Amino acid sequence: MKESNVxxxxxxxxxxxxxxxxxxHKYLENNGxxxxxxxxxxxxVKFSEIPxxxxxxxxxxxxSLGYKVMEGKDKKPSFWKSIELKFLCCLIFTIPLWSHMFTNLPILHDPFIQLALCAPVYIIGFSYFGISAFRSIWNKMPNMDVLIFIGSTAAFAYSLIGTYYNLGHDYQFYExxxxxITLVFLGNVLEKRAVTKTTSAIKELVKYQDIPAIKIENDQEVELLAREIKSGDILKVNSGNLIPADGDILEGQAWVDESMLTGESLPIEKLKYDAVIGGTLLTEGNIRIVATKVGSKSVLYQIIQLTKDAQSKKPPIQKFGDKVAAYFVPIVVTISFFTFFVTYFIAxxxxxxxxxxxxATLVVSCPCAMGLATPTAVMVGLGRAAKSGILIKGGSTIEEMSDLKQMVFDKTGTLTTGDFNIKAIQTFGIEQSQVESIIAQxxxxSSHPIAKSIRKQLQEIKSYRIxxxxxxEIKGKGIFATDTNGNNYSICNAKLGEKDYSNRxxxxxxxxxVVIAGIVLEDQI
Structure with a gap:
């Protein structure tokens, strides 16, 4: 019983x-x-309760329904079987066939030449859309391919009859x-690329599970992959490396870039016993950690699952679209036959x-905009957001955002780059160059990101060297120093000190x- 619940x-x-x-969905549902x-x-395709x-x-x-179950999730069909190749082949034949409407080349107006150009396109379309259409009708679930196949077949058969009986230009609709067929292939190619970019956000997160790691075992360094780490393993992480697993610091201190998880672009200082998260970047320092959460318990794994679950949850508009799509094809085919009956026999x-x-009734109706665009738009939106570090819990959340009146953001590193620049320095009774030299010294x-940004803009002057x-350096406050003459210096948060200067x-x-200078920083949006 437990196996069936997996x-x-x-x-x-x-x-x-x-x-x-x-x-x-209906087939799986009918099978329990x-x-x-x-x-x-x-x-x-996901389901449960099946042994x-x-x-x-x-x-x-x-x-048997006409689809192919791939053995590996990352397995990709070869280019020779891809939708891109089918589109390119059709495009090569369609361009000269379509261009006869704009040129007077006699060869392009020859019905047999047009037949020769159209036949390969129709054969490719039949092998892709036609077989799928027949199988969907056989299984009593007609899909959009039925519309495509009926529309293209009607135009091809009508033109073929006109060519056979030499009925003239008015009976040629090969183009x-x-x-x-070509435009529908183009739509499928564009949709595939959009979805590929979307799912690449999750694939990039999954890649973090394969980053190399160094395990300390019996005072020896052993290389392994992050997915092979077990809880309790001692790991060595050097500057510039990705942290391979969630854990606690045993030795050392470091600055860690957690922007992939928090969106905060400024590295965070980590000391002994602080927790670190797998997949984040150690920008400076060297540490040893003990792995605490691995596999499905890790923060990274939970983010991957959150993103997948968000994409799998259908918003109300998509559920409505699925209901419409179920009845859409039979209704459109009926309307198409009715259109022919009215225009030919009555009008x-x-x-x-x-x-x-x-x-035209068939063509303008396929593919169904609500059935196709809605799930694609949801997936693309969630995927692009995840790639930018924004996790949205489902398509219904996106719908609810349309009613938002106000939104609050954490500014630094979220709406801004986190790369600070000096906007202005105001001095009080001391030369600007001397102030800049003292600040640089x-x-x-400090290894703080703001200090690094300031040092990029200011240079120490030898004549003012102290x-x-x-x-x-006191965390959260600033830098405090004493020179050989006993003078005390500080550069710190403007809120600190005897007077609050944070408004300026x-x-x-x-x-x-004594305050000798005030510094104004800015961050680019």
Missing amino acids: QTELNVSGMHCANCAISI AKDIYVDFASDE LEQIPVLVKGIE TCATI QLPLQQSLMNAI LESY IFKEVN YDLTLTING
Whole structure:
């Protein structure tokens, strides 16, 4: 019983509309599966309550519907079987066929030349859309391919009859057939690229599980991958390396860039016994940590699952779109036949015009905008946000954001770059160059990101060089120093000191308790 409760994940290729997903969903539901999630945009199929020994039977059933279950989740079809190649082949034949409307080249107006150009496009379209359409009808779940296939086949058959009986130009619609197939292929290519960029956000997070790590075992350094780390392992992390696992610092101190998780661009100082998170970057320092959370318990794994779960939860508009898509194809086909009947038998329009009106009804209706665009838009939105470090819990959250009146952000490193610049320095009774030299000397004793930014802009002047015999940096306050003559210097937060200058400056420079300069910093948006 426990095995049947485990969620099964499959990678199914060949789905390219909401009806494809609905047909697989219905098949799994009829076979007793629960918690079913099918996303045609990402080729993901998830379900539970199916014993492991029955999975191969379901796989064969899904493939009988006209889809392909890939063995590996990262396995990609070869270029020769890809949708991109099909589109390129169709485009090569469609361009000259379509251009006959704008040129007077006799060869392009020859019906047999047009047939020769259109036939390969139709064959490729039939192998892709036609087979899928027949299988969907056989399984009583007609998909969008039915519309594409009927529209292109009607145009091709009508043109073929006109060519065979030599009925003239008015009976040649080869370019319509080829254009329908090529444009739909183009739409599929663009959609595939959008989804690929979306899912790459999760794939980039997964890559952090394969970063190299150094394990200390019996005073020896052993190299291994992050996914091989076990709880309790002692790990060595050097400056510039990614931290391989969640853990606590045993030795050393360091500055850690946690922007991939928090969005905060400024590195955070970590001391002994502080917690660190796997996947973050150690920008400065060397530490030894003990791994505390690995595998499914790690913060990184939970973020990956959060992103996947957010993408799998359908917002109300997408659920509505799925319901519409289930009835969409039969209704459109019925309307198309009705259009032909009215225009030909009642309005008594010519056969070719009536047929083109019916084809137009099919073409403008496929693919279904609500069934195709809604899930794609949700996935792209969530994926792009995750890639930028913004985690959104589901598509319903995106819908609710449309009603927001106010939004509060953490400014530094979220809306800004975190790379500070000196906007202005105001001095009081001392030369500007001397103040800049003192600031540069004091900040050289700090590894804080703001100190590094200041040092990039200010240079120490030898003639104003001060020899400090003692320098202390107090976290959250500033730098305090004493020179060989007993003078006390400080550069610290403008809120500190006998008087609060924070309404005018960000930092203040003092000598023996007297403010000699105020510094204003700025951060680029």
